[in-house]
Amino acid sequence: MMKRKLLVIDDDPQMRFFLEQALKTENYDITLAESAEEGLEHLRQENFGLIMTDVRLPGMSGLDALREIKSINPQAVVIVMTAFSSRDTALEAVKRGAYDFFPKPFKVSEMRIVIRRALERVELTEEIDKLKRELHNREKFTALVGQGEPFLDMLSRLEKVAPIPSTVLIVGESGTGKELVAEAIHDNSTRAGKPLVKINCAAIPATLLESELFGYKKGAFTHATSDREGKFQAAHTGTLVLDEMGDLSLDLQAKLLRALEQQEVQRVGSAVPEQVDVRVVASTNRPLEKLLEEKKFREDLYYRLAVFQVRVPPLRDRLGDIAVLARHFVKMYADLFDKPLVGLTDDAVAVLNAYNWPGNVRELKNCIEAASVMTDRDIIDVGDLPPHVVSGRGSDDLDGQGKFFLDETLSRIEKQMILDALTRTNGVQVKAAQLLGINERSMWHRVKKYDIEVASFQT
Numbered sequence: 001m002m003k004r005k006l007l008v009i010d011d012d013p014q015m016r017f018f019l020e021q022a023l024k025t026e027n028y029d030i031t032l033a034e035s036a037e038e039g040l041e042h043l044r045q046e047n048f049g050l051i052m053t054d055v056r057l058p059g060m061s062g063l064d065a066l067r068e069i070k071s072i073n074p075q076a077v078v079i080v081m082t083a084f085s086s087r088d089t090a091l092e093a094v095k096r097g098a099y100d101f102f103p104k105p106f107k108v109s110e111m112r113i114v115i116r117r118a119l120e121r122v123e124l125t126e127e128i129d130k131l132k133r134e135l136h137n138r139e140k141f142t143a144l145v146g147q148g149e150p151f152l153d154m155l156s157r158l159e160k161v162a163p164i165p166s167t168v169l170i171v172g173e174s175g176t177g178k179e180l181v182a183e184a185i186h187d188n189s190t191r192a193g194k195p196l197v198k199i200n201c202a203a204i205p206a207t208l209l210e211s212e213l214f215g216y217k218k219g220a221f222t223h224a225t226s227d228r229e230g231k232f233q234a235a236h237t238g239t240l241v242l243d244e245m246g247d248l249s250l251d252l253q254a255k256l257l258r259a260l261e262q263q264e265v266q267r268v269g270s271a272v273p274e275q276v277d278v279r280v281v282a283s284t285n286r287p288l289e290k291l292l293e294e295k296k297f298r299e300d301l302y303y304r305l306a307v308f309q310v311r312v313p314p315l316r317d318r319l320g321d322i323a324v325l326a327r328h329f330v331k332m333y334a335d336l337f338d339k340p341l342v343g344l345t346d347d348a349v350a351v352l353n354a355y356n357w358p359g360n361v362r363e364l365k366n367c368i369e370a371a372s373v374m375t376d377r378d379i380i381d382v383g384d385l386p387p388h389v390v391s392g393r394g395s396d397d398l399d400g401q402g403k404f405f406l407d408e409t410l411s412r413i414e415k416q417m418i419l420d421a422l423t424r425t426n427g428v429q430v431k432a433a434q435l436l437g438i439n440e441r442s443m444w445h446r447v448k449k450y451d452i453e454v455a456s457f458q459t
């Protein structure tokens with residue numbers, strides 16, 4: 001659970017102090033404001049789920065503030081505090097959208113109950129919001145399967161990036177779904193329906209790449225018996241997906257930069273530039289920052305490409321997605337192989353969840369394909385899954401995808417143990433450290449290393 005943010009607006013310093021003290025023990029993150037104006041300033045900068053405000057305030061009144069608060073955040077849950085004598089004002093506030101009121105003076109115990117109830121309401125609206133967001137993005141990004149938090153965050157980002165004309169850089173390990181993401185960007189842009197052209201720079205010999213990208217003139221080289229257009233011309237008015245452009249030579253990088261900046265390309269063997277209108281979406285599974293350092297990638301091109309970055313998380317960090325993806329693929333192969341497959345057993349799902357998926361979604365897809373072929377029942381069980389997945393080892397392929405990744409695996413286990421210890425000790429780090437048999441300092445170190453939000457374990 002995250003620490004809840006509360007905003008308290010009251011001009012009476014004693015009241016502010018009292019509320020702060022009373023609420024501190026409840027593990028809320030409290031911000032105090034002396035006036036409605038100051039409170040609104042806070043609201044414009046941060047998101048508060050719950051706001052408590054006095055009615056009679058020096059400048060703007062609590063009632064007028066209510067209208068402003070609602071215009072900044074229509075979902076905000078507001079509690080009005082007012083002297084008992086002005087009950088009518090309180091009712092007026094509720095009419096204007098306050099969630100509740102309580103008369104002053106009040107007992108701490110009563111106030112706590114009111115706040116807790118209000119927070120339940122905040123959580124409910126947030127949950128509904130999340131579902132709406134999910135549904136909304138679902139309609140747009142139907143090809144992408146997933147439901148976990150990291151995946152939904154990525155969808156939100158895609159939604160922002162897709163409609164604007166900028167260049168996008170998609171980064172992520174092999175098999176995470178970068179190509180699918182690139183397609184989704186095109187489909188949700190103003191260029192949907194226009195050409196979507198893809199080129200894998202790593203798969204084409206360096207000598208041919210330039211003419212593949214920009215085309216050539218008749219006579220440019222021995223076999224150039226006629227003019228030919230390149231991928232840029234083919235993608236005119238649409239989107240060009242440049243896969244693995246980390247492999248481009250420095251010379252081609254310069255030409256690509258020019259194409260991006262001036263929307264202009266030159267065919268091999270031609271001196272005349274051609275105008276093209278192309279949105280470029282680039283993707284890479286190699287850390288470009290490293291290539292930058294080694295001076296194998298132009299900095300100016302990097303910054304041009306990376307105006308927007310979309311990071312596709314590896315499958316092992318998307319635990320919430322494994323089961324849904326697996327079911328999605330089972331359905332797909334059931335149709336494809338015309339088999340009456342209905343799904344996976346719980347045990348099979350548990351095995352899939354425990355595996356670390358070095359080859360990411362592609363590996364999961366292949367695994368389900370194999371299992372769909374193997375099984376002679378209508379449901380996939382543990383016995384149908386490839387042995388290396390069941391035994392929890394990476395595959396023994398030597399193509400670099402099936403390594404064991406000792407450091408990564410140890411880190412994952414370490415992080416999990418720390419999370420478990422924090423859960424068991426309600427986020428008390430000293431106790432968690434004792435449980436783990438490490439000292440406080442090294443506990444603190446690891447919490448930082450894994451970016452763990454300790455407060456979220458405190459109940």
Ligand SMILES: Nc1ncnc2c1ncn2[C@@H]1O[C@H](COP(=O)(O)OP(=O)(O)OP(=O)(O)O)[C@@H](O)[C@H]1O
Pocket residue numbers: 143144145146172173174175176177178179180181284285325361362365
């Ligand atoms: N979220 C997803 N929902 C459904 N299918 C997915 C998803 N992510 C990936 N896939 C499938 O997994 C396979 C691998 O995805 P993709 O080719 O997009 O990966 P990639 O990141 O481009 O890999 P590489 O770096 O090796 O080119 C594809 O068959 C794709 O359809």
Ligand SMILES: [Mg+2]
Pocket residue numbers: 178179243
């Ligand atoms: Mg790809």
